[in-house]
Amino acid sequence: MKYMGHKGKMLPILGDILLHYADGSERIADPFCGSAAVSWFLAENTDKEIISGDIQSFAVARARAVVERTEYFAPDQMIKSWFERANVLVEQVAGHFPNNLRSIEPNLTEPKQIKQVVTQSRKFCRDVLPVVFNDLGGAWPISKAYGGYYYSPVQALIFDALRQCLPSQTNMRKVALAALVEAVSRAAAAPGHTAQPFQPTASSAKYIIEAWTRNSWNLAKNAVEEMSNRAAMVKGKGIVGDFRKTIARLNKGDLVFADPPYSSVHYSRFYHALETVARGVEFEPEGRGRYPSIDDRPSSEFSKKTTAMNAAKQLLDECSEKQATLILTFPTTGASNGLEANDYVEYGRTLFSDVHMEEVESDFSTLGGNKKHREARQVCNESIICFVP
Ligand SMILES: C[S@@+](CC[C@H](N)C(=O)[O-])C[C@H]1O[C@@H](n2cnc3c(N)ncnc32)[C@H](O)[C@@H]1O
Known part of the structure; x- marks a missing residue:
């Protein structure tokens, strides 16, 4: 599926890192599961319980189709x-x-x-x-x-x-x-x-x-x-809700893969048609985009410049309190919510005993761009940061 910040393309490197750190854990959380590409990969390739969360229900619906099912079936x-x-x-x-x-x-x-x-x-x-x-x-x-x-x-x-x-x-x-x-x-x-x-x-x-x-x-x-044609090795769980709800299900030694939003525009502005089919509920469409009203669209503190840093800190706090290992992906620089990978690294160093980072070349969507000032896609470096308790 076409999805902003989709990590499917990064799996050849990211997947190896996740499999390496998954070794000692019983559960793996993907609290910002989005297209579910990473949740599916983990469900198919590890014998861990995968817990996939997102504030948008269509994302969790996608994750559930694989992580909560251990049997293939003839369709x-x-x-x-x-x-x-x-x-x-x-x-x-x-x-x-x-x-x-x-x-x-x-x-x-x-x-x-x-x-x-x-x-x-x-x-x-x-x-x-x-x-x-x-x-x-x-x-x-x-x-x-x-x-x-x-x-x-x-x-x-x-x-x-x-x-x-x-x-x-x-x-x-x-x-x-x-x-x-x-x-x-x-x-x-x-x-x-x-x-x-x-x-x-x-x-x-x-x-x-x-x-x-x-x-x-x-x-x-x-x-x-x-x-x-896909199924999980071990039955996992999908959770619609804030990342805290997903991380709350972990125990000491578990693994978190976190891919929080980097954009200052809410995801729900773009994917409302998917959310509508997942919810199956009628609404009064608004504006040129025919969105549900703003109150009805999931909003994220990561996508507001004024709250993004605090949300980032809380994510690190939650993982550290659980004594979980955290693998986090974020654009190295230039994210429109005002954060950069280093913000996570610096705060993480105060909570985790080892923090190290790898960079991979990627391209990320700028949510359509605006033609004059930015292209719809830009080449950037994406950081994969490992926080070990
Ligand atoms: C960068 S995308 C994740 C992409 C995903 N890793 C993939 O490969 O497709 C970020 C996701 O975080 C979700 N999100 C935003 N704020 C959240 C929050 N507070 N808690 C949980 N999910 C959130 C968005 O709905 C979006 O799907």
Whole structure:
């Protein structure tokens, strides 16, 4: 999954370091699990209990699909019956509108025509679909908030139907929900990190059609197939909440991998569509990005310049109190929340008996950049800091 600060690419080095320090521990916490790339790696490659946390529930939904499941399964039957149930719902809605809900023509290229289709789709999702939804009951948050924006009406409808019809068997339900998060992420008609949808302008209109013609069923199916092939060696746990809640579950000698935010913009501003599908609850969209209201979006003290240093210190305090080893990744310099790797190192030296650092070249997202002053991605050095009690 495309995710800001995703550590998947660093795993060849970071993974070795984590495996080395995991040796003496019973549990490993990943309290800022994000895309869950590191949690999955640890679950698949160690015989430790992995505890994955994040303030965003979609991140934990992804982690749970693997860390809480120790058995592989053949996905075909699950996909078939899940899709059959969802398709009944889709047909119930589509039956009312044989014309409006036909697929978007992939060969639509003229910006003017695209704009017309987009305008009609928005109106349709805003004014017409909710009448049918009212009769059917159930939650339709993707169609109501994002239909005609990030997703075509048909894509949105399929995502909502799949969300309502998740399998009931616990493990399969976890995989299905995580797969849906992946599918919603891959289908979004948005530049960069899903903060705002493409608008039907002369230059961007073509990207809307390209995204709207992605097949929601196939995206979900591919994601289930990929995840069903993964399982934890030991059953772990996913926790939605602040990092303190995850670290509280550790004992002396356990290991923490911490990858806290480095940006001064909250993650929840960018990933609200994923959070919406994970929660499955309708809301009143706001602004160009069609976000939930600010009170409804998880906010992080690491993403406010005034509180970031204090949050960093508390993270180090919590790990030190648990006598846990901490492996922390952070951009060496230039993070927009005002911190740098050295801030962690200096405070950490007052709490841990050994602190050492490795640097790897990486590139990190600046949350879209602003074209004039910064590129969307910058090459930087990422520090891997080891704090040993
Ligand atoms: C740099 S990302 C983690 C990326 C992850 N390691 C990966 O490989 O995808 C930071 C994550 O911290 C989460 N977060 C922010 N503040 C938090 C807090 N106080 N407690 C727990 N998670 C938090 C964000 O939602 C975000 O997913």
